[in-house]
Amino acid sequence: MGQVLVLGLLSGGIYALFAVGVVLVYRGSRVLNFAQGEVGTAGLFLATWLTVDHGLPWIGGAIAAIVMTAAIGVAFERFVVRRMGDAPRVSVAVATVGLLLFVSTLELIVFKLGGKPRSIDGPIAGAGAKIAGVVVSPTQMLSLVVALGIGVGLAVLLRRTDFGLGVLAAAQDTAAARLVGVPVNRVSAFVWGTGAAVTTLGCLLIAPGLGAFAPGAVSRLFLFGLAAAVLGGLTSLPGAFAGGVIVGIVEASAGRIFESVALPGVKTLAVFVLLLVTLLVRPDGLFGSKA
Amino acid sequence: MSDRPGLRVIVVGVVAALAAPALVHAGLVTEYAAFVIGTGVALAAAAMSLNLLMGYAGQISLGQYSLLGVGAFMSGWMTPATRLGLPFLVALPAAALAGAAAAFLVGLPALRLRGLYLAVVTIAMSFALTESIFRAQSIGGGSAGIALPRPQVNNFVFTRNGDYLGILIALLVLVWWFDTNITRTTLGRAFRAIKSDESVAASFGVDVTAFKLGAFALSGAMAGIAGLMSGHLVGTVNSESFQFEKSLLLVVIVVVGGLGSRVGVLTAAAFYALFPVVMPSLFGKGILGYDLVIGAFVLIVTMARNPSGLAGTVREVLEQRTTRAEADAPPDTTAMPPLPVLPRPTALRGVDHNEGVVLECTDIRVHFGGLVAVDDASLAVPRGRTVGLIGPNGAGKTTLFDVLSGRRQPDSGRVHLLGADVSAYGAARRARAGLGRTFQNIGLVRDLSVTENFLLAQHHVSGYDPFSALVYTPPVARGERELRERAAAAIEALGFQRYARTPVGNLSIGQQRIVELGAVLLTAPEVVLLDEPAAGMSPAAAENLAERLIDLRDALGRTVLLIEHNIPLVMATCDELYVMAAGRIIAHGTPNEVVQDDLVLEAYLGGAV
Numbered sequence: 071m072g073q074v075l076v077l078g079l080l081s082g083g084i085y086a087l088f089a090v091g092v093v094l095v096y097r098g099s100r101v102l103n104f105a106q107g108e109v110g111t112a113g114l115f116l117a118t119w120l121t122v123d124h125g126l127p128w129i130g131g132a133i134a135a136i137v138m139t140a141a142i143g144v145a146f147e148r149f150v151v152r153r154m155g156d157a158p159r160v161s162v163a164v165a166t167v168g169l170l171l172f173v174s175t176l177e178l179i180v181f182k183l184g185g186k187p188r189s190i191d192g193p194i195a196g197a198g199a200k201i202a203g204v205v206v207s208p209t210q211m212l213s214l215v216v217a218l219g220i221g222v223g224l225a226v227l228l229r230r231t232d233f234g235l236g237v238l239a240a241a242q243d244t245a246a247a248r249l250v251g252v253p254v255n256r257v258s259a260f261v262w263g264t265g266a267a268v269t270t271l272g273c274l275l276i277a278p279g280l281g282a283f284a285p286g287a288v289s290r291l292f293l294f295g296l297a298a299a300v301l302g303g304l305t306s307l308p309g310a311f312a313g314g315v316i317v318g319i320v321e322a323s324a325g326r327i328f329e330s331v332a333l334p335g336v337k338t339l340a341v342f343v344l345l346l347v348t349l350l351v352r353p354d355g356l357f358g359s360k361a
Numbered sequence: 362m363s364d365r366p367g368l369r370v371i372v373v374g375v376v377a378a379l380a381a382p383a384l385v386h387a388g389l390v391t392e393y394a395a396f397v398i399g400t401g402v403a404l405a406a407a408a409m410s411l412n413l414l415m416g417y418a419g420q421i422s423l424g425q426y427s428l429l430g431v432g433a434f435m436s437g438w439m440t441p442a443t444r445l446g447l448p449f450l451v452a453l454p455a456a457a458l459a460g461a462a463a464a465f466l467v468g469l470p471a472l473r474l475r476g477l478y479l480a481v482v483t484i485a486m487s488f489a490l491t492e493s494i495f496r497a498q499s500i501g502g503g504s505a506g507i508a509l510p511r512p513q514v515n516n517f518v519f520t521r522n523g524d525y526l527g528i529l530i531a532l533l534v535l536v537w538w539f540d541t542n543i544t545r546t547t548l549g550r551a552f553r554a555i556k557s558d559e560s561v562a563a564s565f566g567v568d569v570t571a572f573k574l575g576a577f578a579l580s581g582a583m584a585g586i587a588g589l590m591s592g593h594l595v596g597t598v599n600s601e602s603f604q605f606e607k608s609l610l611l612v613v614i615v616v617v618g619g620l621g622s623r624v625g626v627l628t629a630a631a632f633y634a635l636f637p638v639v640m641p642s643l644f645g646k647g648i649l650g651y652d653l654v655i656g657a658f659v660l661i662v663t664m665a666r667n668p669s670g671l672a673g674t675v676r677e678v679l680e681q682r683t684t685r686a687e688a689d690a691p692p693d694t695t696a697m698p699p700l701p702v703l704p705r706p707t708a709l710r711g712v713d714h715n716e717g718v719v720l721e722c723t724d725i726r727v728h729f730g731g732l733v734a735v736d737d738a739s740l741a742v743p744r745g746r747t748v749g750l751i752g753p754n755g756a757g758k759t760t761l762f763d764v765l766s767g768r769r770q771p772d773s774g775r776v777h778l779l780g781a782d783v784s785a786y787g788a789a790r791r792a793r794a795g796l797g798r799t800f801q802n803i804g805l806v807r808d809l810s811v812t813e814n815f816l817l818a819q820h821h822v823s824g825y826d827p828f829s830a831l832v833y834t835p836p837v838a839r840g841e842r843e844l845r846e847r848a849a850a851a852i853e854a855l856g857f858q859r860y861a862r863t864p865v866g867n868l869s870i871g872q873q874r875i876v877e878l879g880a881v882l883l884t885a886p887e888v889v890l891l892d893e894p895a896a897g898m899s900p901a902a903a904e905n906l907a908e909r910l911i912d913l914r915d916a917l918g919r920t921v922l923l924i925e926h927n928i929p930l931v932m933a934t935c936d937e938l939y940v941m942a943a944g945r946i947i948a949h950g951t952p953n954e955v956v957q958d959d960l961v962l963e964a965y966l967g968g969a970v
Binding site: 101102104149150153154157158159160161162163164165167168169170171172174175176178179182286289290293296297300304331332333334335336338339341342343345346349350353 | 415419421423466467469470476477478480481482484485486488489492493494496497498499605606609610612613616649650651653654656657658660661664665666
């Protein structure tokens with residue numbers, strides 16, 4: 071039991087970080103950015119190339135990756151999302167699917183030149199501590215702290231600052247927000263850029279746990295982040311956190327209870343069932359409101 | 362004229378299905394080429410399944426390719442000699458059913474939510490199927506996968522790709538024929554109405570939930586068939602065959618092919634099937650993957666420029682050309698033509714009722730957060746009368762309309778239509794029971810032509826079961842003929858022959874209001890709710906509208922409830938008036954009584970008089 075909780079919390083923290091990125095974009099633009107996970111993976115490859123192949127310290131690679139992916143997010147907002155104005159949200163979402171495929175295919179093409187799976191160390195070396203029978207690495211501890219810190223920081227930003235209120239207002243009614251002086255374009259660029267940056271950070275923190283990775287390595291984990299965001303109601307940052315932890319714990323318990331040779335991949339199946347059942351019972355997620 | 366597309370598809374299909382094996386046998390097409398063409402045919406069927414869901418019904422699925430796996434593994438359970446050993450023709454409907462069932466399950470949350478949530482569920486389905494279910498030893502045969510045998514008739518096995526290609530083409534034609542039947546009947550019109558605006562669809566009596574789930578199931582059935590097609594072509598399937606990336610490829614094909622355009626989707630599918638085979642042999646292996654880079658880029662650009670897809674752009678250019686010619690004629694908004702005399706609902710539905718009060722609501726209460734929008738409102742609309750509902754902006758009139766028409770559920774209060782308690786009915790069911798309504802922002806499907814909107818409006822009086830339209834039975838053909846006759850008659854009566862094929866969105870607002878009124882009448886309503894029909898009209902046009910509203914009552918015998926700010930129009934047409942202010946009904950009486958009421962003057966002018 072304790073073991074399941076620890077495992078669930080550790081992966082749940084990363085899902086929460088992914089979910090925070092999803093929720094941020096949703097709050098600013100009422101759309102899901104399906105490409106976020108893959109853009110983050112591209113950042114991960116950049117960081118690996120810089121640190122492993124060119125000897126940069128971890129933090130240097132991480133900053134480069136975050137800057138690049140934030141730039142991709144901002145550029146996509148500027149040249150695609152903003153041009154689409156108030157087109158149906160499903161159309162904008164389809165455009166992000168295009169970005170997802172664009173990035174992942176480019177990754178594959180570049181990756182094939184190199185040839186073999188890559189790996190990258192975490193920011194902190196060390197043996198790690200044993201909690202409830204699970205070895206927790208320093209990077210994993212750090213991820214939890216970072217996830218919480220970013221979540222709380224963004225929540226404060228959104229609730230307590232004029233800019234944050236502008237983000238909320240822009241999502242409710244763009245025209246009205248513009249009239250009362252909200253810098254709508256800057257708000258929109260901010261959520262797309264920050265959403266991508268947060269996701270990249272999540273990718274960097276989970277990468278050591280993945281061992282070797284190839285393009286598409288994060289797509290299933292990002293799906294869990296999406297599921298966490300939907301469970302949390304898509305608009306709520308605390309909801310995104312709770313969603314992340316719930317997904318993490320369901321995943322860990324399913325792996326523990328049901329995993330067998332007869333039916334592999336039970337973790338993914340469990341998260342799918344969780345999502346389907348939750349949406350049938352509570353269409354607005356566990357913490358969402360109709361508004 | 363409506364029978365020809367189906368016939369053409371079948372003739373072309375039979376010829377192609379027979380020609381393909383003949384060409385291979387004659388040595389003009391190699392076995393390998395037949396295999397490559399076969400993958401293209403299967404991919405086209407898969408893309409058509411997503412096209413139905415995304416292009417017609419406007420629902421996004423990012424896990425469509427995994428449904429092909431459902432069909433393929435269903436066949437993998439039934440056809441191999443080591444398992445059930447059943448014939449290919451038995452596995453075919455089973456694969457379709459399995460695909461439909463899986464899609465239905467994933468579409469279930471559509472009962473209560475829309476759009477992006479569903480997309481996440483479809484991704485989750487894709488991963489759950491490929492990482493778990495398909496990898497189960499009993500279903501997917503583990504890492505070795507499952508060998509699917511080629512079909513067999515008596516002693517003849519379709520081992521050669523050329524022979525099997527004939528079967529593949531025949532199945533694609535079958536899918537194509539289903540698709541044609543969907544687009545030319547009430548089924549496809551209902552899908553497109555849902556894509557455009559669910560409230561408008563419901564106002565024409567379309568059961569939005571049922572049709573959305575229907576779109577998922579039909580699309581899943583097509584995907585199941587496509588999975589069986591490709592599975593028996595390749596020969597072995599495992600979980601790797603149905604990865605998430607393939608679903609994304611389908612999205613690219615459908616969007617680049619033009620969202621809803623059959624020929625475009627077929628072309629795009631052919632391109633993506635051939636590129637990875639043809640191009641590397643010409644330009645070397647380095648070119649692999651660039652088809653997807655280009656496709657993804659075109660998809661993004663297409664979406665940013667025109668969300669209705671590449672074919673939408675082409676269509677729009679063509680339309681601009683035709684409508685520019687039409688625009689030379691002055692927009693005819695001043696003289697509203699006489700309304701068409703359309704069949705009475707009693708004649709269409711075979712019901713007869715003579716209640717004195719057609720529509721009635723009691724103690725309706727609606728609140729938004731802390732604001733009470735409608736506060737214990739009650740009103741009654743007597744048969745054959747025109748009743749006006751007036752009041753200042755924000756009084757709650759449109760909210761009350763939404764409650765009456767079933768678009769919004771009130772916190773409390775009841776609604777009676779033709780004597781029956783319809784409080785529990787949704788908008789579509791009330792529309793079917795005889796309630797028609799217009800919207801302030803025009804309740805029509807903008808991308809559809811006037812004719813198509815008039816056909817859509819007759820959704821619930823079509824006289825055939827929408828899902829039997831799939832096989833275009835004689836009753837369907839007959840029903841469609843009647844709908845088209847009625848639509849043509851209405852267009853003629855309104856003098857819109859010239860605009861019959863023009864998308865409604867390209868008409869002037871005045872023209873759209875006329876078309877909307879015509880469409881509502883085609884739903885065969887007993888009572889018509891009109892929400893500010895004169896908004897934006899010139900005084901002359903409004904005067905003309907008044908005459909038409911009087912016709913509506915006297916010549917056509919319809920009961921009318923009217924929200925309007927144009928007081929001269931209200932005075933000229935209404936038998937009774939209700940006045941709303943701040944959510945309450947504050948006065949009721951004849952127009953002359955009401956305009957002399959002190960409370961009404963106060964509500965309109967603000968302050969004591």
